[in-house]
Amino acid sequence: MTPSPILGRFRHGYVAPAALLVAGLLYAPFVWTAYLSLTRYDGLEPPAWIGLQNFAELFDDPALLTSTRNTLIWVAGTMVLPVGLGLLVAVLSYDIRGGAWYRVPFMLPYALSGAGLAMVWSPVLSHDGIANLLLGVDTAFLQDAPANTFAMLLVWTWQQLGVNTLLFVVGLQSIPKEPIEAARLDGASGWRLFRHVIWPLMRPLTAVVVGLALVAGLKTFDIVWVLTQGGPGRNSETLAVTMYKETFVASDYGYGSAVAVMLTVVTGLASYLYLRRQVTAT
Numbered sequence: 001m002t003p004s005p006i007l008g009r010f011r012h013g014y015v016a017p018a019a020l021l022v023a024g025l026l027y028a029p030f031v032w033t034a035y036l037s038l039t040r041y042d043g044l045e046p047p048a049w050i051g052l053q054n055f056a057e058l059f060d061d062p063a064l065l066t067s068t069r070n071t072l073i074w075v076a077g078t079m080v081l082p083v084g085l086g087l088l089v090a091v092l093s094y095d096i097r098g099g100a101w102y103r104v105p106f107m108l109p110y111a112l113s114g115a116g117l118a119m120v121w122s123p124v125l126s127h128d129g130i131a132n133l134l135l136g137v138d139t140a141f142l143q144d145a146p147a148n149t150f151a152m153l154l155v156w157t158w159q160q161l162g163v164n165t166l167l168f169v170v171g172l173q174s175i176p177k178e179p180i181e182a183a184r185l186d187g188a189s190g191w192r193l194f195r196h197v198i199w200p201l202m203r204p205l206t207a208v209v210v211g212l213a214l215v216a217g218l219k220t221f222d223i224v225w226v227l228t229q230g231g232p233g234r235n236s237e238t239l240a241v242t243m244y245k246e247t248f249v250a251s252d253y254g255y256g257s258a259v260a261v262m263l264t265v266v267t268g269l270a271s272y273l274y275l276r277r278q279v280t281a282t
Contacts, residue, residue, distance in 0.1 A: 034261050035047075037254060038052065040054075040254050041253040041257075042252065042253065043251055047253075054254050054255050055258050055262075058255065058259060058262065063234045063242060066234055067234075067238055070146065070236060071217070071240075073146060073149050074149070074153065074217040074220045076217075077150070077156075077217065078156065078213040078216055078217035079214060081153065082156070082157045083209055083210055085157065085164075086163075086168055086209075087164070089102075089106055089161065089165045090103075090164075090165045090168035090171075094169055094172045103166070103169070107162035107163070107166065108162070109159045109162060110163045112159065114159070114222030115223075115225075115226050117158075117159050118155070118225075118227045119226060122226070122227055126141075127140050127141075129141075143232055146235075146236075148228055148235070152223050152227055156220070160213075164213075167205065167208075168202070168205070168206075171202045171205035172198070179201065180193070180197055183196070207275075210274075211271065214270060214271065215267060218239070218266065218267045219263070220240060221238065221240035221244065224236060224237070224238055224241050225244065239259060243260045244256075
């Protein structure tokens with residue numbers, strides 16, 4: 001069917017409102033944040049231009065190393081635990097009778113917000129909490145670094161496991177039956193069938209799931225803030241928590257904007273490199 005010449009002539013006009021909306025809601029705030037990162041601004045007095053001084057102070061700040069370390073732990077953990085366990089649950093429950101009901105308990109935590117999830121787990125992980133009582137130990141799950149980051153990562157896994165399972169089940173349902181049946185006729189089963197047939201066919205979906213986990217790990221904030229507020233001291237801060245504390249707690253909007261710009265650049269660069277690698281591989 002040949003496109004209408006009228007539609008072709010005005011196609012940019014149809015796209016323009018959405019493009020302007022995206023520019024206004026996403027790009028304009030980033031430009032303003034980038035400008036503030038080059039100023040000294042407390043939210044009261046007019047911004048004072050100081051150039052790259054905020055970035056120089058940022059890279060000399062010992063807390064940046066801690067925040068970066070914790071953020072990298074979150075990135076690695078979110079790409080391994082929720083994704084890996086989600087794939088495992090999906091495969092084990094996919095081709096069995098009543099498998100959907102087995103997946104329901106994993107889906108329920110996803111209905112909670114990150115802050116709500118943290119409130120549920122706070123009395124469990126506290127020093128005199130339920131976990132210590134049940135295990136008969138005296139462990140400060142949220143006090144010692146990096147153990148507190150790993151504890152919060154397990155909480156995040158509990159929430160995200162269900163949605164990753166659901167995504168992988170959708171991927172399994174989209175796989176054509178013919179290659180699997182042919183592989184079974186050739187004697188493939190179990191791990192060999194999964195590794196050489198099912199897993200390659202699920203690669204496009206896996207790339208999406210891992211990419212979402214990558215971005216989620218880089219911008220982790222709500223669970224950390226509610227459970228520890230980046231403490232004790234600053235030993236469980238992520239880059240997103242550092243950005244929030246410097247901006248809205250310390251009222252140093254210029255320095256906080258510098259952290260925000262760095263986090264945005266890191267997230268964008270990591271996403272670009274990952275997606276480029278996936279596209280090249282396919």
